Structure formats: structure tokens, C-alpha cells
Amino acid sequence: MPLLQLNNVSRNFQEGIPSGVSGINLNIETGEIVTIIGESGSGKTTLLKLIYGYLIPQKGEVLYNGIKIKGPTEKLIPGHDEMKMVTQELTLNLYAKVFDNIASQLSNTDLQAKSQLTLQTMEFLRIDHLAEKKIVELSGGEQQRVAIAKAVITEPKVLLLDEPFSQIDSVLKKQLRDDIERLSKFLKITIIMVSHDPTDGLALSDQLLIVKDGKILRQGKPQDLYFDPQFAYVAKILGRANLLKNLSFLPQQNITYAVYPHQIKLNPYQGVAEGAVKSIHFSGAYQEVELVIESKVILVHDHQFLNLRTGDIVYFDVDNFQELAD
Numbered sequence: 272m273p274l275l276q277l278n279n280v281s282r283n284f285q286e287g288i289p290s291g292v293s294g295i296n297l298n299i300e301t302g303e304i305v306t307i308i309g310e311s312g313s314g315k316t317t318l319l320k321l322i323y324g325y326l327i328p329q330k331g332e333v334l335y336n337g338i339k340i341k342g343p344t345e346k347l348i349p350g351h352d353e354m355k356m357v358t359q360e361l362t363l364n365l366y367a368k369v370f371d372n373i374a375s376q377l378s379n380t381d382l383q384a385k386s387q388l389t390l391q392t393m394e395f396l397r398i399d400h401l402a403e404k405k406i407v408e409l410s411g412g413e414q415q416r417v418a419i420a421k422a423v424i425t426e427p428k429v430l431l432l433d434e435p436f437s438q439i440d441s442v443l444k445k446q447l448r449d450d451i452e453r454l455s456k457f458l459k460i461t462i463i464m465v466s467h468d469p470t471d472g473l474a475l476s477d478q479l480l481i482v483k484d485g486k487i488l489r490q491g492k493p494q495d496l497y498f499d500p501q502f503a504y505v506a507k508i509l510g511r512a513n514l515l516k517n518l519s520f521l522p523q524q525n526i527t528y529a530v531y532p533h534q535i536k537l538n539p540y541q542g543v544a545e546g547a548v549k550s551i552h553f554s555g556a557y558q559e560v561e562l563v564i565e566s567k568v569i570l571v572h573d574h575q576f577l578n579l580r581t582g583d584i585v586y587f588d589v590d591n592f593q594e595l596a597d
């Protein structure tokens with residue numbers, strides 16, 4: 272039996288106007304890392320809240336280990352006892368020390384054990400050096416990890432993270448990704464998170480859910496969805512894909528293809544077709560080149576750093592065309 276099961280779950284906020292989520296069917300296994308990706312307002316947070324028991328479905332049911340999850344009115348403290356949710360509004364005591372924020376989750380029956388577990392948890396999340404600092408003195412990324420430490424010290428089975436990467440820079444992002452992987456691997460915590468940035472989900476997840484207008488449009492392994500997006504929305508959200516139709520170099524006309532920017536290879540001398548360089552922007556590992564091809568602007572990631580100028584004509588080849596359903 273899956274750890275979590277959502278059977279035809281719907282939750283609408285305004286009668287007659289689509290909002291929230293509808294018709295969600297989903298299974299999550301113990302220890303999985305699941306990332307929910309979608310545009311703003313697509314229903315990601317609503318889905319997390321339904322899993323946690325902060326919201327109750329109007330239709331369908333959410334089961335944890337086969338047992339229906341209680342809604343907020345059925346419990347003294349809303350939220351499932353074996354889950355913890357870290358929201359974007361981190362509920363930390365800003366003027367208390369890191370150690371005390373985390374330790375506050377444990378009872379005072381055994382003070383030595385409380386202190387030891389707090390230390391262990393801080394070490395696990397690599398924030399033990401911050402123990403004596405107040406929360407106000409920390410960066411956004413450090414605060415995020417304190418909030419996660421505070422959530423996991425009580426050993427939840429499921430950790431729900433709403434946009435854990437939103438406030439942090441790329442170095443801290445890498446650390447947080449590692450932490451999330453270690454929580455899943457060593458503590459066997461099932462992790463369900465919401466992310467705007469697909470790279471986090473692609474890198475970390477066993478299962479990706481792509482939500483649109485309150486429905487799951489695609490779900491599956493990151494590689495499967497990336498290389499077979501099926502829908503323009505999925506291709507766009509996972510890799511800023513070019514959506515191409517009715518261009519002379521495409522395999523067939525009247526079909527929309529998704530081509531990711533790194534799948535177009537520029538060549539000064541030969542290729543399947545040519546385009547005019549509209550813009551060039553340095554982007555670290557590659558340069559982003561906009562090419563005008565038969566009046567359509569296409570984004571290319573040029574890893575060869577060709578010496579291009581605006582207005583140049585350049586040839587290109589395409590590695591792969593993914594045919595889309597819409």
C-alpha cells in the first residue's frame with residue numbers, strides 16, 4: 272500500500288469559479304522525494320495543505336497508510352501528527368537563539384536527551400556553528416535550514432516543504448539540496464515539496480508532478496517528463512523549450528515540437544537550416560543566443576561560445592524533436 276494516496280481529490284475555494292485543485296489522483300511511496308511544479312496559482316500549495324490535513328477535500332479522500340487524514344476541524348492542532356510542513360512564512364522565533372528555536376519542539380522530561388538530539392539535528396543540517404546566533408542574524412538560507420531542523424527534530428515520517436529554495440542563492444541551494452537528499456536517504460523521511468524552479472525538482476525527485484489549473488497534467492520520473500513532455504506547458508516549465516511549428520526544417524508540418532535550447536547546435540558553416548542572430552547574452556556555462564528563423568525567434572544555449580555578432584547568419588542542427596500533444 273502506498274504511504275499516501277489521493278483518490279479523486281477536489282477542493283474549490285469559490286463556487287462556480289475554478290480555484291484550488293480538482294480530480295487529483297496520486298500515490299506516494301515511503302522515502303520518495305516528490306516535487307510539485309506549476310505556474311503561480313496552479314494549486315501547488317493547496318495540494319500540500321490537503322496532504323497535511325490543513326484543508327479538507329470537498330470530494331475524494333486523502334489516505335495516510337490507508338487511513339483517512341483528519342481535517343482542521345477534526346483535530347485540536349491541525350496537521351497530521353506524523354507530518355511536518357515548512358511554509359514560506361518560517362515560524363521561527365526571530366529573537367531567540369537557533370538552538371532554542373529547534374529545542375523548543377521537544378518536551379523537558381529529559382533535558383540531557385533534549386540537548387543531545389538538538390545538537391545532533393543541527394549537526395545533520397550543518398547549522399551547529401549557528402547554535403548561539405539569533406534568527407534575525409541569519410541569512411534566508413540559514414533560516415530555511417533552521418526551520419527544517421525544527422521540523423525534523425520530532426522525527427516526522429513526511430516532510431512538506433513549500434518553496435524551500437525560493438529565498439536562497441546558488442551555493443546555499445546546493446547545500447539545501449544535499450540536506451534534503453540526506454534526510455530522505457538516512458532518515459527515510461518522505462519529502463514532498465513545491466518549487467517554482469524546475470532544476471531543483473529535476474535534480475532531486477523520484478517523482479515530479481506538473482500541475483496546471485488545479486489538475487495534474489503530467490507525473491513521473493524527471494527524465495521521462497523532460498524527454499517526453501507531451502504538453503507545451505510541461506516543456507516550457509521544465510526547460511524553457513522552444514515550441515516550434517510549421518518551420519521548414521521540422522520533421523512534419525502542422526505538428527508542434529518542443530526543442531530545448533541546449534538541443535540546438537550552432538555551426539558557422541553548415542546545418543539543417545540557418546538563422547539570423549538577434550541577441551547574445553553571456554550566461555556562465557553557455558551563451559544564450561536568440562536566432563530569428565523564418566520570422567520565429569528561437570532560444571539557443573551555445574556551449575561553444577562561438578564568436579557571434581548581432582545580425583550574423585549562422586547554421587544549426589537539432590539533436591532531438593519532441594512531438595507535443597497540443
Ligand SMILES: Nc1ncnc2c1ncn2[C@@H]1O[C@H](COP(=O)(O)OP(=O)(O)OP(=O)(O)O)[C@@H](O)[C@H]1O
Pocket residue numbers: 284285290291309310311312313314315316317318
Ligand atoms: N483560501 C483561499 N481562498 C480563496 N482562494 C484560494 C485560497 N487558497 C488558494 N486559493 C486559490 O486557489 C488557486 C490555487 O492556489 P495555490 O496557493 O494552491 O496556488 P500555488 O500554485 O501554490 O501558487 P503560488 O505559486 O503563487 O504560491 C489560486 O487561484 C488561489 O487564488
